[in-house]
Amino acid sequence: MxxxxxxxxxxxxxxxxxxxxxxxxxxxxxxxxxxxxxxxxxxxxxxxxxxxxxxxxxxxxxxxxxxxxxxxxxxGKGFTVPDGIKKALVVGGGIGVAPLFPLIHSLKHYGIQQTVLLGARSADFIIGREQLELLGVKVKIATDDGSLGYKGFVTRLAEDEISGGTPDYFFACGPNPMLKGLISLTKGFGLSGQVSLEEYMGCGVGACLACVCKSKAAAGREPDDSAEGFEYKKVCVDGPVFEASEVILDD
Amino acid sequence: MTKPADNLTDKPADNLTDNPADNLAVKPAVKPAVNLGVNLGGLQMKNPVTTASGTFGFGPEYAPYVDLNRLGAITVKGTTLEPRKGNPTPRIAETPAGILNCIGLQNPGVDHFIAEDLPYLRNYDTPVIVNIAGNSLDDYAEVTRRLSGAQGVSALEVNISCPNVKQGGMVFGTDCLMAAEVIRVVRENTKLPLIAKLSPNVTDIVEIAGRVAEAGADALALINTLLGMKIDIRTRKPFLGNTMGGLSGPAIRPVAVRMVWQTARAVRLPILGMGGIMNAEDAIEFILAGAAAVAVGTANFVNPGAAMDIIAGIEQYMKDNGVTDVNDLVGAAWK
Structure with missing residues (x-):
């Protein structure tokens, strides 16, 4: 629309x-x-x-x-493209690829190399492949059923890209299990990045505190009654884009 | 949305004649001045519309959409002695014409509120109602003392009715004696107007209203959310992170109107009515049932300018119906 x-x-x-x-x-x-x-x-x-x-x-x-x-x-707070990155890995799962398109345009505009990984249930759910190829962006695909590209999770493609050693930053949006896998994977490789989260939302302006996500509390300002080592941040105004190292995703 | 000053310009100048008597005859018929001001248990409000606690943050969140100076009062998010983390997600679920929430009183604590949020609100010429909650009588007493000593707090709304926390909420509000005890303790510690926010999750709201009135409340706020639940048939588990939640929105409005009606007729305290008010018509219904003022809650999420529209709509209704003082509408449905 x-x-x-x-x-x-x-x-x-x-x-x-x-x-x-x-x-x-x-x-x-x-x-x-x-x-x-x-x-x-x-x-x-x-x-x-x-x-x-x-x-x-x-x-x-x-x-x-x-x-x-x-x-x-x-x-909300969108993606920020950090200074000095040269090659970005962009990972989208399902409908999660939607917000990545304006970012991909911006990365291209800044002359940053990028590889885009798209994952979905099946070929029918892969979104935007043609547009990305027209844009001259390198695209790799993973589907759960193997109907297009690699058969399996997109996180596996991400692992190949990262272990190949080329990306120096990543951006991702998709279902929580995918993001969780990706966060743990990139942490292992010391690769920083940003993730865009989704949560059931009320007001959209930070007033109702419905759409929260767990965030590693900054030292010394734990607003906690149970000392569990996290604070809730608002997806609508503190996000939806967060530093990958900051968020804690539940199963 | 017209301000009083604009009304003068609404009438084209060429309608005026040179004869002063003609002009005088015309003016009152075109735009009668209306009084929107109300007194809620000692809290003077320039109009009868405030925000419902928990739906409006601490004010700045809605400043891009609402002229905070035009609100009758700003009621801020429930505040406790210590910071509260709140409940796990999902914290919100949609139901027909309503929403269930289980936020769990997430808030940064009263000291943080006083230091970080209250100064912003002092920039506005609008009274601030602070909603307070606690785990114990001592908590309520201490929060009350700290807020009563803070500049810019105009009234306290005592939450004895939150359905989403184990302690300090509905447990107090559904037990007549406990509810009265909380109000008594708050009363002992403040001279501020004290509004008791009642739970609808009781057998007889009139009885509890009477008890908190005796204990020293200056006004009553009703209703808080109705305890509800939603089950996800796909996972076969409760949908909300805290299993149950509070139902708000138009779905609960008839229940709220009924409770305002019953309480207003039985207890001689002004009432802050709320529960699913989406527009001026809904607000007027509460006023006619006996509410001296109204709070706009869930409607803020749907239309961030809802409170502004409602204030303008009440004024328009009064003009259309020849009502010059909004207080004349309070409880008018009893007659």
Whole structure:
């Protein structure tokens, strides 16, 4: 879905999201956080890529060209491209590839080499391969059922890339088990990176504390009543993009 | 959304005649001045609309969407003596016309609130209601003392009704004697207006309201969320990280309106009504049921400017219906 919203687009950065009202009625009540899949600064449009999973996304899919939509944003802290990186590894799992596209464009713009790894259940769920190849980006694919590319997890492809020794930074978005695997893998190789997280969200502005993730608490400021060595950070305003070394993902 | 100053310009100047008498005759009929100000147990509010605790953070989160100066009051996130980490995720689940939450009173603690969050709120000409919770009577007493000594706190809302923590919440609020005891302890430690926030998860809300009134509350806030639950049929497990959660949103509004009606008729304390208020019509319904003021909660998540729209809508309703003082609407449905 492409949305013409020039004021919002002007401020948008890769990795940020918008909070979308899917219905003008009371069911579904809450907005849906959807990451920016495309940002066209020239045209003043953003594009949103979503998978139809429930009532909200079904209503979005039923919208017709020209319809008006209520979007709030841009929200959240997006990706930052650290100075000095030369070759990035970009890993997307399933619909998690959506927010990586604006980042991939930016990396290209900065002249940073990149390899993009896409993982999904099967070939049908691999998103954006053609666009990436048109962009001249090196793409490798893994599918659970082997219907396209390597048969197995995308983390295995990541391991091959990293042990090949080429990337000096990574960016990832996808399901938690994938991110968890990737965080542990990259830690082993001493490779830093950023991950974009997803969580059930309420307000989208940091007020309701619904969408939290565990973060390794900074020393000396543990706001803790149980000394478990983590604090909850807000995915909507402290993220959705976090330093990979900071987050603790549950199983 | 018109400010009083703008009203003067709404009427085109060429409608005026040279005869002063004609002009006088016209003016009141076009825009009667309305009084939106209310007094909630000693807390003077410029209009009857505040935010529901826990849905509005500490204020700055919504500053891009809401003119905080225009709110009748800002009610901030529940605050405890020590920092609280809160419950595991998922902390929120959607239900028909409602949401279940189990945040678990995550907050940075009262000292952090006073040092880091309160100074920001002092920039605004809007009273601050601080929601407080505790594990024990001593906790409530100490939080009350610390907040009462802090500049910029206008009132305390005593949370004896959170369904999402083991202690310090609903345990107090569903037991008449305990509820009264908490209010008594808070009362002993503050001169600030004291609002007791009641749980709807009781057999008789009127009885508990009467007890906390006797114990020294200046006003009552109702209702907190209704205890609810959702089960994921795919995993066959409770959906929420804390198993149960509090239901809010339009789904609970009729229950809240009923409880405000019952309580307002039985207890002589002003009521801060809340529970699924999405727009001005909903807010007016609570006022007619007997609420002196209303709090906007879940609606903030759907429409971040909801409180502004509701204030403007109440004013419009009054103008459309020839009501000059919002206090005349309080409990008007009883007549």
């Amino acid at each position: 492409r949305v013409y919203v020039p004021q919002l687009t002007k401020l948008a950065k890769p990795g940020q999201f918008v909070h979308v009202r899917c219905s003008s009625g009371l069911d579904p009540l809450l907005r849906r956080p959807i990451s920016l899949h495309g940002i066209d600064y020239g045209k003043g449009t953003i594009s949103l890529l979503y998978q139809v999973v429930g009532t909200g996304t079904r209503l979005l899919a039923e919208m017709a060209p020209g319809d008006e939509i209520d979007v709030m944003g841009p929200l």
